[in-house]
Amino acid sequence: MSATRVLVLNSGSSSVKYQLLDMRDSSRLAAGLVERIGEETSRLRHTPLASGGETRESLGPVADHEAALKAVAEELSRDGLGLDSPELAAIGHRVVHGGRTFTEPTVIDDTVLAEIERLIPLAPLHNPANLTGIRTARALRPDLPQVAVFDTAFHTTMPESAARYAIDVATADEHRIRRYGFHGTSHAYVSRATARLLGKAPEDVNVIVLHLGNGASASAVRGGTCVDTSMGLTPLEGLVMGTRSGDIDPAVIFHLARVGGMSIDEIDTLLNKKSGLIGLCGDNDMREIRRRIDAGDEEAKLAFDIYIHRLKKYIGAYYAVLGRVDAIAFTAGVGENASEVREAAVAGLETLGLAVDGALNAVRGDEPRLVSPADARVKVAVVPTDEELEIATQAYALVKK
Ligand code: ADP
Numbered sequence: 001m002s003a004t005r006v007l008v009l010n011s012g013s014s015s016v017k018y019q020l021l022d023m024r025d026s027s028r029l030a031a032g033l034v035e036r037i038g039e040e041t042s043r044l045r046h047t048p049l050a051s052g053g054e055t056r057e058s059l060g061p062v063a064d065h066e067a068a069l070k071a072v073a074e075e076l077s078r079d080g081l082g083l084d085s086p087e088l089a090a091i092g093h094r095v096v097h098g099g100r101t102f103t104e105p106t107v108i109d110d111t112v113l114a115e116i117e118r119l120i121p122l123a124p125l126h127n128p129a130n131l132t133g134i135r136t137a138r139a140l141r142p143d144l145p146q147v148a149v150f151d152t153a154f155h156t157t158m159p160e161s162a163a164r165y166a167i168d169v170a171t172a173d174e175h176r177i178r179r180y181g182f183h184g185t186s187h188a189y190v191s192r193a194t195a196r197l198l199g200k201a202p203e204d205v206n207v208i209v210l211h212l213g214n215g216a217s218a219s220a221v222r223g224g225t226c227v228d229t230s231m232g233l234t235p236l237e238g239l240v241m242g243t244r245s246g247d248i249d250p251a252v253i254f255h256l257a258r259v260g261g262m263s264i265d266e267i268d269t270l271l272n273k274k275s276g277l278i279g280l281c282g283d284n285d286m287r288e289i290r291r292r293i294d295a296g297d298e299e300a301k302l303a304f305d306i307y308i309h310r311l312k313k314y315i316g317a318y319y320a321v322l323g324r325v326d327a328i329a330f331t332a333g334v335g336e337n338a339s340e341v342r343e344a345a346v347a348g349l350e351t352l353g354l355a356v357d358g359a360l361n362a363v364r365g366d367e368p369r370l371v372s373p374a375d376a377r378v379k380v381a382v383v384p385t386d387e388e389l390e391i392a393t394q395a396y397a398l399v400k401k
Contacts (some may be wrong), residue, residue, distance in 0.1 A: 001018050002089075002400075003086060003087050003088055003089035004022055004023045004024045004087060004089060004396075004400075005020060005021065005023070005029065005081075005085070005087045005089060005094070006021050006023055006088075006089055006090050006155060006392040006395050006396050007019075007083070007088060007089045007090075007091045007092070007391050007392045008020075008021065008022075008057070008092045008094070008139060008317075008395075009069075009091060009092070009094070009133050009390045010093075010094040010133075010258075010387075010388075011065060011093070011094075011126060011129050011130055011133025011134075011223075011373065012039045012126075012129050013126075013129040013134060014035070014038060014039070015033065015034060015035045015037060015103045015394060016034045016035070016037070016068045016072065016133060017033045018030075018031065018032055018033070018034070018072055019031040019033075019392070020076065020081055020389040021169075021388070021389065021392040021401075022323075023089070023392060023393070023396045024388075024394075025320070026389055026392075026393070027046050027092050028049045028050075028317060029048075029049055029050040029079075029081055029361075030046065030047065030048050030049055030050065030075075030076060030079060030390075031046075031049060031071065032045050032047060032072065032075065033045050033047035034062055034068040034071060034072065034391045036062075037062050037063075037064060037065060037067075037068050038062075038063065038064060039061070039392040040061050041059065041061075042059070042060065042061055042062035042068075043057065043058070043110075044057065044062070044068075044071050044072070044075065045056045045057050045061050045282055046072070046075040046076075048078075048079040050079065050081070050089040053079070056075065057257065058071070063127075063230060064132075065132045065133055066293065067141070068136075068266050069133070069136045069137060069140060069183055070140070072270060073117050073140065074108070075233045079157060082306065083141055084141075088141075088144060089145070089396060089399055089400060090140070090144065090145045090146065090147055090395045090396060090398070090399040091137050091144060091145075091146045091147070091178060091194075091284050091395075092105075092146075092147045092149055092303075092392055092394070092395030092396075093108070093130060093133055093134050093137070093146060093147065093148050093149065093385070093391075094130065094149060094151065094185070094391055095127065095134075095148045095149065095150050095151070096123045096126035096130060096150075096151045096152070096182065097116075097119045097122045097123035097126060097127050097150070097151070097152055097180065098119065098148070098150030098151070098152045098153050099117075099118075099119045099152065099157065099176065099180070099204075100113075100168075100176075100178075101115055101119070102148070102150045102152070102153055102156075103150045103153055103156040104153060105147050105148065105150070105394040105395060105397075105398055106147065106148050106150075106398075107145055107146070107147055107398055107399070108138070108146040108147065108148050109144075113131065113134065113135075115296070116130065116131055116134075116148065116275070118318075120234070122154060122174075122176060122180070123234075126360065127366040128277070128310035132294065132357045133145060134148070134260065135290075139164055139209070145395075145398070146397035146401040147394070147396050147398055147399065149390075149391040150184065151182045151183060151184050151185060151186060152180045152181060152182060152184055153184050153185075154184030154185065154187050154188040154219075155179075155180060155182075155184050155187075155219070155226050155229050156224050156273060157225045157226050157227070158179065158226055158227060158228060158229065159227060160227040161312050162179065162180045162194070162227060162229075162321075163178050163180075164178055164179070165177060165178065165179065165232075165233075165395075170242045172196060175269050177233055178233065179229070179233065179237070180231075180232070180233060181217070181219070181226070181229035181231050182215075182217060182231045183215070183217045183219075183229075183231070184229075184234045185387045185390045185394075186204075186211050186245030186331065186332065186385040186390070187209045187211060187221065187229065187385050188208075188216075188226075188245075188390060189385055189386060189387065189389070189390040190207075190209045190211070190331045190383045190385050191205075191207045191209050191221040191224065191226075191329070192224070193383045194207050194209070194327050194329040194381050194383050194393060195224070196212070196312075196368075197327075197368045197369075197370065197383065198326065198327060198379060199382055200326075202223065202224035203223045203224050204220050204223065205223065205326045205327065206220075206221065206223065206304050206322045206323075206324055206325050206326050206327075206330045207221045207325070207326060207327050207328070207329055207336055208221075208315060208318045208319070208322070208325060208329070209221060209331065210219055210311065210314075210326075210328065210330050210335055210345070211331050211332045211335065211385065212239070212311075212330065212331070212332050212334035212338075212341065213242075213332035213333045213334060213335075214241065214242035214243070214284060214315050214333065215235055215241050215242070215244070216238070216239040216240070216241045216242075216246075216332070216334070217229060217230045217231045217235070217238055217239060218230040218238065218239060218311075218315075218318060219237060220318035220321045220322050227321060227322070228317075228318060228321050230246075230314055230400040236271060236272060237309075238314070239310050239311060239314060240276050240277065240280075240306055240307045240311075241277070242276055242277055242278060242284035242285075243273050243274065243276050243277070243278045243279070243284055244271065244272050244273075244275055244276045245271045245276055245279070246276065247277035247310070248253035250273065253267055253271075254327050257272070264388060277289065277307060279305050280299070280302065280306060281297075281299045281300045281302070281303035282299075283303075286333075286334045286337075286338045286341065287338075289303060290304075290338070290340060291302055304344075305398040307341075308344045308345055310342065311341075312345055312349075315328065315345060315346070315349070315354075316349075316352075319352060319399075325353075325378050326378065326379065327378060327379040327381050328346070328354065328379075328380050328381070329381045329382075329383045330345075330380070330381070330383070331382070331383050331384065331385040332385055335382070336382055336383075336384050336385075337363055337364070339361045339371075342361055342362055342371065342380065342382070343354055343356050343358075346380060349372075351378030352360065352378065353376065353378040354372075354377075354378050354380065355372060355373055355376055355380070356371050356372055356373075356380050357372060357373045360372070360373075361380075365382075366384055367384070368381060368383040368384065369381065369382050
């Protein structure tokens, strides 16, 4: 029997998320998470989906990523899904930054590892953790193909006019400063799923994808190819997010340093961790913000309005970039669940052919669906993202014999 399973690993600085999929039918065999690696209070949660078993949780110190992956391997073995199985075809790794080098998923060898390492200055928090995950997995199964799937890859098709900042070219080139974009795996998956929902080929469809999770980004996708996206050199640019400011006058940073006496690290923390919705109203969960608005909370209402205002600006901007828009797709935690965000984001845009149908928009579900009126010129879609499936699909396509 040929190998059809793919293990997807998403290694963060103190966590490892994983899913084991069977690519014959894209089914999920197991999924889990190791959190707080390196602390006394580490936790592993493992759900054996194939057998329909209960989620198992184990607490206690997990020293490092190697220990974490070994613990994951043991849990999988208990379900007869061990990493030593001949049915395992590949391990797919989410890698945050592929720079301009990696435009496609790539089978990992020493040269690829060295290049991901060279890109660390562009993603100092993420790439080192991703590398640790890859090295550990390679040590466990040296014979198995390991595939890197990059968050930036889908955006490498952006034209220079969208990818470059209007700053001194020599300085930009020396420091590799340009707009890379992130969440690319999700934007790729959702733009294709949206075309499918419309019954068309991706080449024939122009889509604005709004990935609204705790991190959030928008992209303009023309005929399956990304032509613009809202995140830039780092994930800080663009939409208002859970804890990030998104777009801001860069001079705010000079002002905070010169007049506010803040250090660069303090400003970094302020804009990445203490801004966005949490900075504006103290909450970053849209459910809680909704509850507060319903209770008459003005601060939460203003945070929501600022979030929507920015979102609307990007819809307008990407409408102009694309010229013709066939659909707007909402995805991720907020995009898939918060009907009030979808409604507010397109409110007043009827002249652009955009509207939601109140009844359709209120329906909850896990399947891709249209929430615009039947005769709408531009379709509004809710398309649940599935980054793990996309990583597994891309990895499997590279290694299957
Ligand atoms: P990330 O992967 O960026 O951590 P997710 O895509 O899981 O984020 O989205 C998380 C966010 O989704 C939460 O912070 C919350 O604001 C929002 N969210 C999740 N469920 C709901 C819901 N039922 N209604 C409204 N918002 C929701």
